[in-house]
Amino acid sequence: MNIDGCYAPFAAALLDPERPPPAGLVTWNGSDPAARFAVYRNNVVAALTAALADTFPVTQAVVGEAFFLAAAAEFVRRQPPRSPLLLDHAAALPAFLAAFPPAQGLPWLGALAELELARVRAGRAADVDALPAPVLAARLQEAMDLTTVHLALHPSVQVFEASWAVVSLWAAHQGRGPVSAVAIDAPEAALVLRDGDAVFVMPIPAAAGRLARLLAEGRPLGDAFDEADDAEAFTELLTLLVRHGAIVAWHASGAANR
Amino acid sequence: MSDPGRLENARPLAGIGLKQQHVPELLGSDVAIDFVEIHAENYMVEGGPRLRQLEAVRDRFALSVHGVGLSIGGAGPLDRDHLARLAALVRRFEPRWCSEHLAWSGHGGHWFGDLLPLPYDRETLGRVCAHVHEVQEALGRRLLLENPSTYVEFAASTWNEGDFLAEVVRRTGCGLLLDVNNAFVSAVNHGRDPWALVAALPPDAVGELHLAGFAEDRDGAGDRLLVDDHGAPVDEAVWALFERTVAHLGPRPTLLERDHAVPPLTELTREAERARRVLHRVAEAAA
Numbered sequence: 001m002n003i004d005g006c007y008a009p010f011a012a013a014l015l016d017p018e019r020p021p022p023a024g025l026v027t028w029n030g031s032d033p034a035a036r037f038a039v040y041r042n043n044v045v046a047a048l049t050a051a052l053a054d055t056f057p058v059t060q061a062v063v064g065e066a067f068f069l070a071a072a073a074e075f076v077r078r079q080p081p082r083s084p085l086l087l088d089h090a091a092a093l094p095a096f097l098a099a100f101p102p103a104q105g106l107p108w109l110g111a112l113a114e115l116e117l118a119r120v121r122a123g124r125a126a127d128v129d130a131l132p133a134p135v136l137a138a139r140l141q142e143a144m145d146l147t148t149v150h151l152a153l154h155p156s157v158q159v160f161e162a163s164w165a166v167v168s169l170w171a172a173h174q175g176r177g178p179v180s181a182v183a184i185d186a187p188e189a190a191l192v193l194r195d196g197d198a199v200f201v202m203p204i205p206a207a208a209g210r211l212a213r214l215l216a217e218g219r220p221l222g223d224a225f226d227e228a229d230d231a232e233a234f235t236e237l238l239t240l241l242v243r244h245g246a247i248v249a250w251h252a253s254g255a256a257n258r
Numbered sequence: 259m260s261d262p263g264r265l266e267n268a269r270p271l272a273g274i275g276l277k278q279q280h281v282p283e284l285l286g287s288d289v290a291i292d293f294v295e296i297h298a299e300n301y302m303v304e305g306g307p308r309l310r311q312l313e314a315v316r317d318r319f320a321l322s323v324h325g326v327g328l329s330i331g332g333a334g335p336l337d338r339d340h341l342a343r344l345a346a347l348v349r350r351f352e353p354r355w356c357s358e359h360l361a362w363s364g365h366g367g368h369w370f371g372d373l374l375p376l377p378y379d380r381e382t383l384g385r386v387c388a389h390v391h392e393v394q395e396a397l398g399r400r401l402l403l404e405n406p407s408t409y410v411e412f413a414a415s416t417w418n419e420g421d422f423l424a425e426v427v428r429r430t431g432c433g434l435l436l437d438v439n440n441a442f443v444s445a446v447n448h449g450r451d452p453w454a455l456v457a458a459l460p461p462d463a464v465g466e467l468h469l470a471g472f473a474e475d476r477d478g479a480g481d482r483l484l485v486d487d488h489g490a491p492v493d494e495a496v497w498a499l500f501e502r503t504v505a506h507l508g509p510r511p512t513l514l515e516r517d518h519a520v521p522p523l524t525e526l527t528r529e530a531e532r533a534r535r536v537l538h539r540v541a542e543a544a545a
Contacts, residue, residue: 027477037409037410043372044370047371048371085302127304127306195305197310
């Protein structure tokens, strides 16, 4: 038998419970291979959904384990992973949940999953040393024109912006306040980053969120400041970034700043 | 290909699979463990605490890197990106042993996260050997290939598993990771004598042993169907097979695997201690 003849039907039947087991399987006692093939089917779905459950604990807590595992199993069958790096697979779950018909009553579910994904990414991002505070202070002193300066942020930094109060909902599930007190219909933003070994989710005002996104995109300080147009948010954001060692490089655009 | 592990193989070494929740206790106390094994894919991250923890663990214990993602038995070519990631991990942490599975996990661009069975025929043999060669080239060292737990067999198979593995060793110079639990599970599932597999393997090629627990089910005919779930203590029948295997091969580094319903560290170290006693007994009898 040629090789695809063995593998392709096996692979197709793994993810489709309606299909019979592939042809060409034998059992020592002549029993129906279906019961044995079911072990592989269960293993595949169990392993892949367990990996998703590890990545999205609050999403699972909010909808309950049974609902989460059913949704995750559906996701696994419709959009199986494409690589052994399962975080790449997990990255597609928020969009799947946002469009998952049985979850339409929870329109913020995808956003909550996005926040959890950002946390996991922050925890695994590359290690880069922060620009030491004295160096940063000296650069600020020296700079002829701050508006043209680009800040490089730590690889763990992610700017989270959502139309729903999922930052508060997530925090409530960490024991910070009652879940029932969360008014979900409000937009929220957060700065997600790793400082040392710890991942932080820090709520920030919407203007600081916009500003952070512009800086993360590599826009110069002047552009970002003009667009965000909120001096208080600007100060608050820079304070957070400095305190958590999230500024890793300072690029002066003009030659005069070198 | 160099094999720094070979001289160590005669010394009784017992290890456990590394679980994140056990790391602080492993580093903070005097745990009687000789080595730890990691699943390579869990450490394919760019940075962060996980890699720092592994560095600390690596300073204290010998390390075995156990891949679950290469799909060596796959029909298609190896995933070069994944192999490069594995090679980078091996360069960085310099484990004493590197192992992977005689299984496939992906097909047609999809990844299944499970170790799937292959037909043992001439065509598969050629492909597995080519893949093992490629892995050993990329890693610059000898790979230990692990025998799988299987639940079905293919009508297309023309070799038994032991002879197939022995032939892969002969053609590629790779070593073997003999999973004693897998040998037992597959033997029960296919109505065979587990010793037939152990006896077919070239003894010098076996560089590591695995022990784990299984779950018990029934097949369509009501016969025992064992599922290798790494979720229970090692079964007494597997301990018996382990003792006979060690008496036959001599002591080999032996690892206790537990991936589900993970108990407190002390329960795993107790099982590792039992394995070490078996290894010692055989080592002393041979001295």
